[in-house]
Amino acid sequence: AMKEKTLNELKTELEEHLEEDEEFAEKKPEIDPILEREIDLFVHHEVLENEVRPDGRKLDEVRSLYGEVGLFELTHGSGLFIRGTTQVLVVTTLASSSGEQLTETMEGTSRKRFMLHYNFPNFSVGETGRSRGPGRREIGHGTLALKALKAVIPSKEEFPYTIRLVAETLSSNGSSSQASTCAGSLSLMDAGVPIKKHVAGIAMGLMLDEKGKKYKILTDIQGPEDHYGDMDFKVAGTDEGVTAIQMDVKISGITSEILEQALAQAKQARLQILDSMNKVIAKPRESVSKYAPKIMVLKIPQDKIGEVIGPGGRNINGIIAASDDKVTIDIDEDGTVYVAGVDMELVERAYEAVKSTVREYAVGEIVTGRIIKILDFGAILDLGGGRDGMIHVSELKEGYVKSVEDVVHMGDTVTAKIVRADPDGRIGLSLKAVEKK
Numbered sequence: 001a002m003k004e005k006t007l008n009e010l011k012t013e014l015e016e017h018l019e020e021d022e023e024f025a026e027k028k029p030e031i032d033p034i035l036e037r038e039i040d041l042f043v044h045h046e047v048l049e050n051e052v053r054p055d056g057r058k059l060d061e062v063r064s065l066y067g068e069v070g071l072f073e074l075t076h077g078s079g080l081f082i083r084g085t086t087q088v089l090v091v092t093t094l095a096s097s098s099g100e101q102l103t104e105t106m107e108g109t110s111r112k113r114f115m116l117h118y119n120f121p122n123f124s125v126g127e128t129g130r131s132r133g134p135g136r137r138e139i140g141h142g143t144l145a146l147k148a149l150k151a152v153i154p155s156k157e158e159f160p161y162t163i164r165l166v167a168e169t170l171s172s173n174g175s176s177s178q179a180s181t182c183a184g185s186l187s188l189m190d191a192g193v194p195i196k197k198h199v200a201g202i203a204m205g206l207m208l209d210e211k212g213k214k215y216k217i218l219t220d221i222q223g224p225e226d227h228y229g230d231m232d233f234k235v236a237g238t239d240e241g242v243t244a245i246q247m248d249v250k251i252s253g254i255t256s257e258i259l260e261q262a263l264a265q266a267k268q269a270r271l272q273i274l275d276s277m278n279k280v281i282a283k284p285r286e287s288v289s290k291y292a293p294k295i296m297v298l299k300i301p302q303d304k305i306g307e308v309i310g311p312g313g314r315n316i317n318g319i320i321a322a323s324d325d326k327v328t329i330d331i332d333e334d335g336t337v338y339v340a341g342v343d344m345e346l347v348e349r350a351y352e353a354v355k356s357t358v359r360e361y362a363v364g365e366i367v368t369g370r371i372i373k374i375l376d377f378g379a380i381l382d383l384g385g386g387r388d389g390m391i392h393v394s395e396l397k398e399g400y401v402k403s404v405e406d407v408v409h410m411g412d413t414v415t416a417k418i419v420r421a422d423p424d425g426r427i428g429l430s431l432k433a434v435e436k437k
Contacts, residue, residue, distance in 0.1 A: 011035060043228040047207040047216050054224040062202070062220045062269050067182070067280035069190035076292040077191020081183035083273075084222060087170040090183040092163065092191035094292045096340035097330045099162040114153050116165040118142030118180055124169040141177035142167065145201075148181045148236035148244035149188070152195040159194055160295045160338055161288075174222030175203035181236045181244075182277060189281045192288040199243055200273040201236030204262045205229040208251060217262050219269045235266035239274055293328075293340040296351040302335045304358040307425070319353045329354065356384040361421045366434065371412045379408050381416060381429055389427035391416060397432050407431070 014031060046052040051059055063084030071078045077092035101112040118141045122129040134142075145167065153163065165187060167180040178201030185199045205221035208214070208230045218225055226232055232248045242263075254262075288294070300308065308331065309316045316329055327341035327350045337354055341347045361367070367389070373380035378392040396407040408414060408431075420428030 007039070040228045043224060044207050044209070047218070048209055048214055051216065053218065055222065057220075059216055060219045060265055060268065062272055063222070065273060065276040067186055067277055069186050069281050074291055076289045077187045077189075077193070079183045079186025079188075079190055081179050081186060081277075083175070083179055083182075083220065085171055085173040086176055086179050086222075088176055088179040088183045089168045089170055090180060090187040091166050091168075092184075092187040092193065093166075094191060094193075094288060095162040095164070096293055096295060096328050097156075097160065097162060097332070097338050098328055098340075099164070113156060113162045114146070114150060115163070116142050116146040116149065116167065116180075116184060118145060118167045118169070118177070120169045120172065120176065124172045124176070141180065144177050144234065144236075144244060144246050145180040145184055148201055149184050149195075149199050151243040152185075152197055152199055152238065153188075154194050154196075160297050161193075161293075163188070163191075163193060174220070174226055175201070175234065177201070178203055178234055178236060182273060186277060186280060189284045191292070192285040194284050197238040197240070198274050198277045199236060199238055200270050200277060201234060201244075202266050202269040202273065204231070204233040204235060204266050206231035206233070206249075206254070206258065206262070212251075215258060217258070217265050219265050231262075233262050233266070235263065235270065237270060239271060291342065293342055294344045294347050295338055295340045296347055297339075298337050298351065298355060300331075300335045300337055300354075300358045302333075305331055305335060308337070308354055308357050315357055319350050319357075322353070323350055353384055356387055359387070361387075361389075361418055361427055363418050363421050365418045366415060367418060367429070368413065368415045371408050371410055371414065374404050374408075374410055376404070379404055381414065383427070387425075387427070389416070389418070389429040391429045391431060395419065395428075395430035395432055397435065 011031070014035065043054060053059065057063070066082040068080045069078065071080060071089070072091070075091050076094045078089065080087070080089050097113070101115055103110045103112070118138050120138055120141070121131070165184050167184060169176045181199055181201035185195070188195050189198070202219065203221050205218035205225045206229060207216045207218065218229065221229060221232065230249060230251050231254065234246045235242060236244045307315070320327060320329060323341065323346040326343055326346050327339060329350065330338045339347055339351045339354060341350070367383055369381040369383045369389070371379050372382045372388065378390055381389045381391055383389055393401050393404055396404065401407060414431060415434055416429035416431050417433040418427060419430045419433060
C-alpha cells in the first residue's frame with residue numbers, strides 16, 4: 001500500500017509539473033504508459049544490477065510468517081495463514097457422503113468428496129464494489145490450491161467424510177492461492193482430517209534483462225514484483241516433493257537452467273514455511289470436532305440393498321425416523337453403508353438397526369423383541385431393523401390357548417426361539433420352545 005501511495009504521489013507531482021506546459025493536455029494520455037515503462041526498467045535494473053527488491057528483501061527471502069488454528073468453536077476446523085500482508089482464512093467442514101458434489105455430464109455422473117472454494121472479496125485489496133459470483137481468478141486459484149492439497153487427502157476407506165474447504169482472502173499482496181494452500185493444510189489438521197503431511201506453497205518470480213542473458217530468481221513475490229516481473233511460478237508441496245505447480249510468463253519462455261534454479265529456491269522456501277506451519281500444528285487432531293458428524297461404515301451384500309431400503313423406502317426411513325431424523329444413511333452401489341450423525345449414540349443405534357435388517361437368522365437361534373401386533377392366530381414380534389417374526393398361537397405355550405392375549409399383549413418384550421427361517425425372509429418363532437429349554 002505504501003509503494004502504491006508513493007507511485008500515485010509521483011504521478012500527481014508529474015501531472016502538476018506538466019500542467020505548466022501548454023501542450024500537456026494533448027500529452028496527458030501518454031503519461032501512464034511512459035511512467036509504467038520507466039518504473040519497469042527501474043525495478044529490473046535494481047534487481048539485476050544491485051539485487052535490491054522493491055521492499056528491500058534479499059532475493060531468496062520469505063516475508064514474515066504467522067499461522068493459527070482453532071479460531072472458531074462451531075466450525076469443524078479452521079486455519080489462518082499470514083505471509084507478509086497476504087492473509088487467508090480457511091474453514092473446513094465435514095459431512096457424510098450425501099454431501100458430495102454431484103456432476104452430471106453427457107459422459108456420465110461423477111462425485112467429488114474433496115472440494116475447495118476460493119473467495120477473493122474486494123476489501124482484500126482495499127476496494128469497494130459489488131459482490132459477484134466466482135470468476136476465472138477464483139476458480140483458477142481454488143483449483144490450484146485444491147490440486148496441491150489433494151495429494152495428501154486420505155482415501156474414503158481411511159476417512160469416510162466429504163471434505164469442503166472455503167478459503168477467504170482477507171488481505172492480498174502476492175500469492176493468495178499459495179497462502180490458501182498453507183491455510184488449508186492447517187485447517188485440515190485442525191479438523192482432524194488424517195492428512196499425511198503439511199502442504200505449503202510459494203510464488204517465485206523472475207527478472208530477465210532485455211537481451212535474455214542475465215536473470216535473477218525472486219522468492220515470495222508480491223505486488224510490484226508480480227506486476228513488473230517476467231514470471232509468476234507457483235510451487236506447492238510437502239517436504240518430500242511437489243504436489244502442484246503453475247507458471248505464467250510474460251516472455252517467450254524460460255531455459256531449463258532458470259527452471260532448475262527456481263525449483264531449488266522454491267524448495268528452500270517451502271521447507272522454511274513448512275517448519276513454521278509445523279510449529280502451529282504438527283499432526284492432525286486425534287478426533288473430529290464434537291460438532292462434526294460421526295460416521296460408522298458397514299458392508300452389506302449387494303442383493304440386500306433392497307431389504308435395507310424396503311418397499312418405498314419404508315425400512316430406511318423408519319430407521320432414520322427413529323432417530324428423530326438426526327442421522328443420515330447413504331448406500332453405495334457396492335453395498336457400502338454410511339451411517340452419520342452428530343450424536344454418536346443415535347448413530348450406533350441406527351447402525352445396529354441396519355445390521356439387523358440384513359442379518360441372517362438361523363433355526364434354533366434365540367431372539368428378543370417386542371410384540372407389535374396381535375392377530376387371531378398369533379402375534380408379530382419386532383426383531384429390529386425392519387424385521388419381524390410370527391409366533392403362531394400353537395407356539396405361544398404348551399396346551400390349548402383360547403386367546404392370544406391370554407399369553408402376550410401389545411408392547412410386551414419376550415424371548416423366542418426361531419423354528420423356521422424361509423429363504424424369502426419369513427421367520428417363524430416359538431415361545432414354548434424357550435420354556436421347554
